[in-house]
Amino acid sequence: MTNEAFRDLFQRYFEGLASEEERRALMQHIAAAPEAELELAMREQWLSFEKPDADVTAERGAVLLRSILDNDTMENKELREIRTARTAIYLRRWWVAASVMLILGAGIFFWVSNSKTNEEIVQRPVDVAPGREGAVLTLADGKQVMLDEVKDSVVALQGGATARVVNGQLVYEGRGNEAVFNSMSTPKGRQYNLKLPDGTQVWLNSESSIRYPTVFNGKERKVEVTGEAYFSVTKNNKMPFIVKVNAQTDIQVLGTEFNVNAYTNEAAINTTLLEGSVRVHADKLSQILSPGQQAQIGQDKKIRLVKEVDIDKVIAWKNGYFNFNDADLHEIMRQLERWYDIEVVYAKPVQPVEFRGKLERSLSLSQVLEGLQLMQVNFRIEGRKVIIEP
Structure with a gap:
């Protein structure tokens, strides 16, 4: 034609x-x-x-x-x-x-499955800046280091291991002579990148944490995670890498890339594999994943295998944007709560509507809410509280 x-x-x-x-x-x-x-x-x-x-x-x-x-x-x-x-x-x-x-510099596209154009213009909300790089590092002695504004410098020396900020990433260098534990946590509105002593890289999403040793000794490399994290694990066949999630699920890997979403206000713990192979354990059950698959563990501790997952949606947060494809309003607002450090309240139950769209996480809250408003999401603002109207 x-x-x-x-x-x-x-x-x-x-x-x-x-x-x-x-x-x-x-x-x-x-x-x-x-x-x-x-x-x-x-x-x-x-x-x-x-x-x-x-x-x-x-x-x-x-x-x-x-x-x-x-x-x-x-x-x-x-x-x-x-x-x-x-x-x-x-x-x-x-x-x-x-x-x-x-x-506004966003690059936004929204498509709602049953939307009509909203002709009402509401008052522009008080602006809230988007989240940014930052975290709290807790050392073995309990001392805390705020990493939000730390530039390239040494932040701690522990048992022969050096914790240094390099280009916005916390990097552990040297071979420590004793295994002491550090932890990193990201409050709402923050995310951070960590390089563990074995070279494994970890990206922490907002409202997440990881606990790890400053040196890996013994037969395994074990860390503990809450919230959401993306792992790029350095391969070591003699020392498997184990992630303990919310003190109830273990993920065992040799060398791979995967994402763990384990927020307590989500319906399940989701482990999504991008490369390599992992085995997910829950109670007495286990499941081996292949690339592109996801293991979902609900409150019943059973493992549900999803064989084809939208990888782009799973790791959108790590790549700097939101992916709301096939998401309902509650899922969208939970993500906004974590990234903008706001509270979302529903005045009345909302209709189940599925959204489609992507937007950059660098947008201010007002820009995001204006986009949702055009899709007939009605709201009012009280300080840092967003109240969703019917």
């Missing part, structure tokens, strides 16, 4: 004039079209409505068009709305919202 034919067919589709055969041809072309071609079609269609505040990028155009493809396949409510004369208004308001966020 030529570019001109594609654009003409795309226009007919939006006007509700495309036949069933033309619709199928359009959906097949969208599914296989290059990003640049989708960008051009989206830009021309958009300019026929109203000039936006920011250019339509290839990524945004492709996302919207592919969402049209998904909706067309499902024959759902959004598709029926697209096929009506209200499409121009719906799309224009949606794109203005995205453009505002783009101007």
